[in-house]
Amino acid sequence: MTSTIAEHVRAARPAGTARAVVAASIGNMLEWYDFTVYASFAIYIAHNFFPSNDPSIDLLKTFLAFGVGFVVRPVGAILIGLYGDKAGRKAALTLTILLMAGGTLIIAISPIYAVIGLGAPVLLLTGRVLQGFSAGGEIGGAAAFLVENASPDKKGIYASWLQASMGMSNILGALVALSVTSLLAPDQVMAWGWRIPFAIGLLIAPVGLFLRKTLHETPAFEAEQARQKAEARPPESPLVVIFRDYWRQLLIGLGFSILWAVAVYTLMIFGPVYVQDAFHFTPPQAFRATFIGNFFLVAGCFVSGAVSDRIGRRKMLTIGATLLFITVLPLYLWLQASPTPVTLIVVQTAFCTLVGSFVGVAPAALSELFPTGVRSTGMSLVYNTAITVFGGFAPALLTDITRRGTQLVLAPAWYVMGAALLALIALPYLGRAKNT
Numbered sequence: 111m112t113s114t115i116a117e118h119v120r121a122a123r124p125a126g127t128a129r130a131v132v133a134a135s136i137g138n139m140l141e142w143y144d145f146t147v148y149a150s151f152a153i154y155i156a157h158n159f160f161p162s163n164d165p166s167i168d169l170l171k172t173f174l175a176f177g178v179g180f181v182v183r184p185v186g187a188i189l190i191g192l193y194g195d196k197a198g199r200k201a202a203l204t205l206t207i208l209l210m211a212g213g214t215l216i217i218a219i220s221p222i223y224a225v226i227g228l229g230a231p232v233l234l235l236t237g238r239v240l241q242g243f244s245a246g247g248e249i250g251g252a253a254a255f256l257v258e259n260a261s262p263d264k265k266g267i268y269a270s271w272l273q274a275s276m277g278m279s280n281i282l283g284a285l286v287a288l289s290v291t292s293l294l295a296p297d298q299v300m301a302w303g304w305r306i307p308f309a310i311g312l313l314i315a316p317v318g319l320f321l322r323k324t325l326h327e328t329p330a331f332e333a334e335q336a337r338q339k340a341e342a343r344p345p346e347s348p349l350v351v352i353f354r355d356y357w358r359q360l361l362i363g364l365g366f367s368i369l370w371a372v373a374v375y376t377l378m379i380f381g382p383v384y385v386q387d388a389f390h391f392t393p394p395q396a397f398r399a400t401f402i403g404n405f406f407l408v409a410g411c412f413v414s415g416a417v418s419d420r421i422g423r424r425k426m427l428t429i430g431a432t433l434l435f436i437t438v439l440p441l442y443l444w445l446q447a448s449p450t451p452v453t454l455i456v457v458q459t460a461f462c463t464l465v466g467s468f469v470g471v472a473p474a475a476l477s478e479l480f481p482t483g484v485r486s487t488g489m490s491l492v493y494n495t496a497i498t499v500f501g502g503f504a505p506a507l508l509t510d511i512t513r514r515g516t517q518l519v520l521a522p523a524w525y526v527m528g529a530a531l532l533a534l535i536a537l538p539y540l541g542r543a544k545n546t
Contacts, residue, residue: 130259131268134252135275137207140314141245142276144214146283147307148176148238149379149505150397153386154304158222159231166513169383171231173506178235179213179242180502187490188349190247194254194486195348202251202486204319206244211315213240218308242502246494247486253473254486263419266426269474270415277407277466280378284401286310287382291393348487352480356488358539359479363492365536369431370472370493371501372529376522377438377461378407380505388512388519389449399454403462410466415474423475424540430468431537435530437464439523446519468533475540500529 148155156168159175194202216237223230253269260268286307294303352360382396418426437460445457473489480488504525511521 131256131271134203134255135271136314136317137203137210137248138252138272139275139279139282140207140210140214140311141241141248141279143279143283143314144210144217144241144308144311145176145245145379146280147287147311148217149173150283150287150382150400151304151307152176152383152505154300155234157300158224158304159220159234161223166509169387170506170509170513173509174503175231175235175238177503177506179238179245180498182239182242183246183494183498183502184491186243186246187494188246188487190244190251191487191490192348194247194251194490195484200255202247203255206248206251207315207319209240209244210248211312211319213237213242213244214308214311214315216240218305218312247490249473249490249493251486251490253477253489254482257474257477258482258485265478266415266418266423266471266474267412268415269477270411270470272473273466273469274408274411274415276374276378276469277404277411277462280404280407281401282310283307284382284397284404288394288397288401291397348484351484352488352491356480356484359488360492362536362539363476363479363488364496366427366431366472366533366540367476367492367496368500369434369526369529369533370469371496372504372526373434373465374469375497375501375504376508376526377465378404380508380522381458381461383505384508384512384522385445385454387509389445389454391449391451391454395451395454399451399458402455403458405462406459407462407466410463411470414467414470418471418474422541423471423478424537426471427468427475427540428534428537430464430471431530431533433464433467435527435534438526438530439520442520442523479540 152169152172153165156165156172160168160171162168190202190206193205214237216233220233220237221230226233249272253272256268256271257265290303290306291299378400382393382400385391385396385399386393414426414430441457441460445453476489476492477485479492508522508525511518
């Protein structure tokens with residue numbers, strides 16, 4: 111059996127470095143782009159889909175709808191993760207981008223409340239549910255695909271493309287948001303301009319679908335399939351194996367993935383809306399700072415991923431978590447004391463760099479907790495549990511908290527600090543739990 115598997119690994123065709131990276135990353139880019147523009151245009155979506163006499167309540171409802179998409183993420187994580195561990199990484203990646211495009215299309219063309227009444231928020235929720243289900247399986251399948259195409263000494267830099275692509279999508283989203291809000295009058299953005307970013311997102315989907323459908327399967331997955339066939343017995347369900355044999359890895363992965371979720375959704379996704387509401391910046395000022403900052407997010411992801419290949423995942427993650435714990439509150443206090451466009455750009459750039467130092471390494475670290483046969487399921491389950499419970503509803507939760515009084519305006523900083531503390535508690539156990 112050993113010789114058969116070895117021969118299969120030698121015969122397996124590599125996916126092609128550049129093509130594999132682009133194909134795995136582009137769906138993740140579409141996912142983050144859609145989430146970014148939804149949050150960026152939340153004020154306009156609130157007016158059109160949840161109109162009332164209280165704009166802050168409308169915004170809260172809009173972010174609750176944003177969070178509903180995360181409720182189905184664990185279901186998508188399990189079902190698409192299982193599909194990826196059974197049918198292959200390529201099949202799972204193709205499915206996720208189709209579902210994501212479907213959800214984006216629904217949001218882009220949905221009639222507003224003034225036209226169809228309650229049917230409008232129902233359609234909006236339907237689009238978010240499809241996006242959430244798709245996103246549930248995206249990160250596990252894409253990360254598994256990347257690390258299984260990488261040599262052992264380059265898994266960190268390969269996997270860093272996942273979160274770097276998030277930064278690229280944020281740059282695109284901020285550029286689109288800045289263009290729309292700068293080139294159109296406010297009433298035009300409110301009436302129909304908010305649909306433009308979602309229409310642009312739809313243009314990404316066919317490219318990603320083509321790239322993913324023409325990929326080869328990963329050598330590691332094909333070797334695992336050959337091993338199971340050589341054993342001549344029905345394979346166990348990856349979900350059963352995960353909870354029976356890898357429950358410690360699930361807990362450790364969840365411990366540091368909470369910061370992965372909280373840092374991104376608090377500082378990156380919610381950030382542009384938060385600074386408008388809490389510190390009274392204009393939309394172009396907020397989007398301009400986000401646009402500039404995300405270049406540093408991309409660079410931070412690549413640098414931290416490469417460094418982790420040299421010093422180890424645990425050390426790099428510990429550095430990133432520590433920096434987030436000690437700097438987020440002082441940066442927000444500075445912005446509160448000096449709410450100028452220059453300060454905002456500096457603070458957002460610092461946030462993006464700090465987040466990149468952590469999330470650029472997280473996908474590789476999480477993938478190494480699980481063996482090939484259950485990697486997609488395990489990663490999807492851990493990441494999406496963290497995202498659903500601590501990330502997806504963060505904008506709604508923080509919107510509700512910060513509107514209750516000036517003394518609570520810095521709640522986002524404390525939220526990130528709490529998540530960083532949990533990560534620092536979990537990370538010492540990471541090295542003992544690696545499976546690859």
